[in-house]
Amino acid sequence: MRLLLVEDNVPLADELLAGLQRQGYAVDWLADGRDAVYQGRSEPYDLIILDLGLPGLPGLDVLAQWRAAALAIPVLVLTARDSWAERIEGLKAGADDYLSKPFHPEELYLRIQALLRRSHGQANQPTLQAAGLHLDEGRQCVLRDGAEIQLTAAEFRLLRYFMLHPEQILSKSHLAEHLYDGETERDSNVLEVHVNHLRRKLGRSVIETRRGQGYRFGASPA
Ligand code: CA
Numbered sequence: 001m002r003l004l005l006v007e008d009n010v011p012l013a014d015e016l017l018a019g020l021q022r023q024g025y026a027v028d029w030l031a032d033g034r035d036a037v038y039q040g041r042s043e044p045y046d047l048i049i050l051d052l053g054l055p056g057l058p059g060l061d062v063l064a065q066w067r068a069a070a071l072a073i074p075v076l077v078l079t080a081r082d083s084w085a086e087r088i089e090g091l092k093a094g095a096d097d098y099l100s101k102p103f104h105p106e107e108l109y110l111r112i113q114a115l116l117r118r119s120h121g122q123a124n125q126p127t128l129q130a131a132g133l134h135l136d137e138g139r140q141c142v143l144r145d146g147a148e149i150q151l152t153a154a155e156f157r158l159l160r161y162f163m164l165h166p167e168q169i170l171s172k173s174h175l176a177e178h179l180y181d182g183e184t185e186r187d188s189n190v191l192e193v194h195v196n197h198l199r200r201k202l203g204r205s206v207i208e209t210r211r212g213q214g215y216r217f218g219a220s221p222a
Pocket of ligand 1 (some may be wrong): 007008009015051052053
């Protein structure tokens with residue numbers, strides 16, 4: 001999953017970037033509100049974390065412009081400590097969730113996981129589930145019939161994307177756009193290697209190849 005972090009406090013942004021990358025997210029970072037309006041609309045993000053106090057353009061205006069342009073991506077706003085007015089204004093402007101500063105990074109990670117599940121029709125599940133698999137996002141491993149299957153970081157990122165989009169045909173270029181940040185070179189051969197590793201661990205039928213179209217996960221459980 002690919003996230004946009006809009007935060008002008010550099011030490012905080014550095015900490016969050018490193019933490020989110022450890023959580024297996026591809027993250028782009030911006031500090032300016034005007035840049036965020038443009039980039040949020042032009043890149044295919046899965047979720048956006050938006051600070052409200054920003055140079056260039058206030059976060060509330062950034063959010064209002066995204067929603068006016070019918071951008072439906074889940075947005076989690078970061079508000080000042082104890083500012084109920086900011087929380088209310090944020091929710092009114094179209095935020096899906098909020099977190100007041102200071103916060104523990106773990107709370108941010110759990111809220112992101114829940115928001116992503118909710119926006120992909122899994123609101124009623126405490127963990128990500130699809131095709132008989134349970135993904136443990138904290139430990140980055142997968143469970144099937146009670147047995148734990150270990151994953152590499154790259155396999156975890158790919159499987160999480162598949163499990164949030166079961167039975168959808170996903171082209172290699174689409175997958176690359178959602179698994180790598182804007183700075184990383186995208187190599188679809190590498191994706192193919194990770195798909196094959198996942199098949200070896202989870203069974204061949206878990207990921208179907210649609211010739212000329214891409215991959216389809218979870219169509220026929222292994
Ligand atoms: Ca700020």
